Amino acid sequence: MDKKFFIKTFGCQMNVYDSHRMAKMLEEMGLKETTLQEEADVVVFNTCHIREKAAEKVFSDLGRAYLIKQERQEQGKDTIIGVTGCVVQAEDTQIMKRAPYVDFALGPLRYFRIKEVVESIFQQRETKLLDTEFSAVSKFDYLPENKAKGGCSFLAIQEGCNNFCTYCVVPYTRGVEVSRPIEEVLNEARRLVETGSVELNLLGQNVNSYHGEDKNGVERNLAYLLNKIAEIDGLERIRYTTSYPADVNDDLIDCHKNLKKLMPYLHLPIQSGSDSILKKMNRRHTKDEYLRVVEKLKEANPLIGMSSDFIVGFPGESDKDFQDTLDVVNRVKYIQAFSFKYSRRPGTPASVMDNQVEEKVKKERLQILQDLLFDYQLKFNQESVGKIMPVLFEGDGRHKGQLTGRTPYMQNLYAKADNSLLNKIVSVKVTGASTNSLKGEVL
Ligand code: 5AD
Numbered sequence: 001m002d003k004k005f006f007i008k009t010f011g012c013q014m015n016v017y018d019s020h021r022m023a024k025m026l027e028e029m030g031l032k033e034t035t036l037q038e039e040a041d042v043v044v045f046n047t048c049h050i051r052e053k054a055a056e057k058v059f060s061d062l063g064r065a066y067l068i069k070q071e072r073q074e075q076g077k078d079t080i081i082g083v084t085g086c087v088v089q090a091e092d093t094q095i096m097k098r099a100p101y102v103d104f105a106l107g108p109l110r111y112f113r114i115k116e117v118v119e120s121i122f123q124q125r126e127t128k129l130l131d132t133e134f135s136a137v138s139k140f141d142y143l144p145e146n147k148a149k150g151g152c153s154f155l156a157i158q159e160g161c162n163n164f165c166t167y168c169v170v171p172y173t174r175g176v177e178v179s180r181p182i183e184e185v186l187n188e189a190r191r192l193v194e195t196g197s198v199e200l201n202l203l204g205q206n207v208n209s210y211h212g213e214d215k216n217g218v219e220r221n222l223a224y225l226l227n228k229i230a231e232i233d234g235l236e237r238i239r240y241t242t243s244y245p246a247d248v249n250d251d252l253i254d255c256h257k258n259l260k261k262l263m264p265y266l267h268l269p270i271q272s273g274s275d276s277i278l279k280k281m282n283r284r285h286t287k288d289e290y291l292r293v294v295e296k297l298k299e300a301n302p303l304i305g306m307s308s309d310f311i312v313g314f315p316g317e318s319d320k321d322f323q324d325t326l327d328v329v330n331r332v333k334y335i336q337a338f339s340f341k342y343s344r345r346p347g348t349p350a351s352v353m354d355n356q357v358e359e360k361v362k363k364e365r366l367q368i369l370q371d372l373l374f375d376y377q378l379k380f381n382q383e384s385v386g387k388i389m390p391v392l393f394e395g396d397g398r399h400k401g402q403l404t405g406r407t408p409y410m411q412n413l414y415a416k417a418d419n420s421l422l423n424k425i426v427s428v429k430v431t432g433a434s435t436n437s438l439k440g441e442v443l
């Protein structure tokens with residue numbers, strides 16, 4: 001088959017993982033991936049519903065895809081347009097109403113059907129399909145074997161969330177928590193390493209509440225799994241994301257002390273530093289409990305760098321609440337962070353709470369928070385200058401003859417390097433720093 005596909009991914013790393021799995025399935029049908037939407041016979045948007053902006057962007061992209069489809073039609077070429085991911089789950093039948101030219105829409109737990117669906121549309125053009133079932137079966141049972149795409153691979157070990165933070169759509173789009181069995185994860189991990197990955201990033205919406213069954217049907221935690229994964233020869237780096245503060249237990253903290261392969265970096269979102277806001281968010285931790293977890297992690301590994309997500313302007317957030325958030329930043333000194341204005345998501349409890357914060361105030365607070373976060377990030381990056389760091393090169397740099405890679409701390413580093421170093425971990429001397437990246441020289 002001389003056909004091509006194009007996938008655009010929005011949102012989180014779980015979506016990146018899912019897109020990679022879909023690409024593999026389409027390749028198995030004989031289709032080739034292209035980065036040019038105009039030449040694709042199958043166009044897939046893997047969507048994100050977490051904030052309004054991300055969700056709305058999909059519809060403008062879909063509008064553009066329809067124009068391209070019409071242009072291609074004039075040249076006698078057919079185009080299949082598909083939508084997958086969390087917007088499909090949240091909008092359900094609305095999606096086909098808002099974008100009637102969409103050929104198929106599969107929810108995040110149903111994309112394993114993509115091959116069958118695309119095949120049937122190729123054969124019988126009039127087919128339209130929407131599948132947003134919250135299936136009892138695990139999609140992982142239906143996915144073909146995963147193979148490495150590069151030196152660093154994502155591996156989904158857990159999906160869904162039972163926390164129901166009041167602002168968040170995830171429990172409604174990805175469903176309740178499901179952990180994959182230990183052996184299944186280990187098999188996928190081994191295969192990814194055998195096919196070229198030296199780094200694995202274990203993924204889950206609430207990854208540290210992982211409780212997969214082992215061979216004997218005994219439930220095991222994330223620390224157990226990390227220890228098993230660390231035994232894989234050829235694997236050099238392990239990460240896991242995203243963690244929930246109240247579910248960080250002592251076993252997991254010990255991993256940061258004992259497992260050399262576990263990178264000294266942890267993304268541990270606090271969202272807000274105010275106890276009253278945390279309560280309204282339905283978070284199961286206070287500011288002090290969070291700070292205690294960070295302290296323990298730093299005791300286990302003094303070199304650990306922390307990262308977080310923050311939401312400003314949650315309903316009822318006062319200036320004092322916001323100051324508490326800044327206080328957390330000043331105490332933890334994050335080396336990286338993601339911060340967002342609160343976005344009202346339909347169907348979530350917070351969207352109908354009183355005292356919604358004015359857009360102007362949200363904007364001001366976000367600016368203040370980001371300025372502070374960037375200061376710490378820049379300072380950390382500047383302190384890296386002069387150091388020798390192991391960098392995993394992952395792709396082309398900004399200029400010719402340059403590659404880009406990641407340090408253990410997830411810093412982006414650019415260096416002059418030839419392609420033979422791609423997907424390898426290489427010693428690099430850091431020679432320059434900005435807020436978002438480092439420059440270095442390969443040793
Ligand atoms: N508004 C703003 N940010 C949100 N997030 C989740 N839901 C919302 C929302 N309604 C942020 C949280 C989460 C990250 C993935 O997205 O900070 O950790």
Ligand code: SF4
Pocket residue numbers: 161162163164165168169170171205206244
């Ligand atoms: Fe959403 Fe909270 Fe679950 Fe994270 S922990 S996915 S923010 S509900």
